[in-house]
Amino acid sequence: xxxxxxxxxxxxIEKVRVVTSVNDLRATxxxxxxxxPSPVEDILNVDLTRLDAGSIxxxxxxxxxxxxxxxxxxxxxxxxxxxxxxGLYLCRYVNENEIKTVKIIKQ
Numbered sequence: 001x002x003x004x005x006x007x008x009x010x011x012x013i014e015k016v017r018v019v020t021s022v023n024d025l026r027a028t029x030x031x032x033x034x035x036x037p038s039p040v041e042d043i044l045n046v047d048l049t050r051l052d053a054g055s056i057x058x059x060x061x062x063x064x065x066x067x068x069x070x071x072x073x074x075x076x077x078x079x080x081x082x083x084x085x086x087g088l089y090l091c092r093y094v095n096e097n098e099i100k101t102v103k104i105i106k107q
Contacts (some may be wrong), residue, residue, distance in 0.1 A: 008106045023102060033093050033100040034046070034047035034101075035091050039106065039107045040081055040102065040105065040107065041107050042081060042082040042106055043080060043082075044058075044081050044091065045075065045076055046079065046091065047075070048077060048091070048093070049076075049077055051071070051093060053095065054070075054093055054094050054095030055070050055094050056069045056071060056077055056091065056092070056093055057069075057091070057094070058079065058081065058084075058090070058091055059092060061103075062085070063090075066084070066089070067079065071102045086106055088103060088104070088106075089104050089105075089106060090102070090103060090104070090107055
């Protein structure tokens with residue numbers, strides 16, 4: 001029989017990053033995938049500044065792949081979402097070193 005350790009308050013503490021300077025703020029925001037406008041009607045722009053070549057995918061909230069595009073070193077990519085119904089979707093950036101995902105709202 002396997003004994004399970006009872007969870008304590010210390011097991012639930014999350015890591016918090018405190019921004020103390022402009023450089024810290026730049027480092028924190030560089031980890032974010034920027035998409036606009038929000039909410040989106042037809043055209044979604046994805047800011048790829050400071051990101052390596054990779055791919056951008058649009059997925060359902062359940063994770064089903066709807067679109068995939070190579071970034072090819074572009075600084076911005078424009079995605080046509082007019083065929084999607086209103087709702088919540090995921091926009092995912094992937095390269096060989098990282099994965100970034102943001103929720104997008106389609107009107």
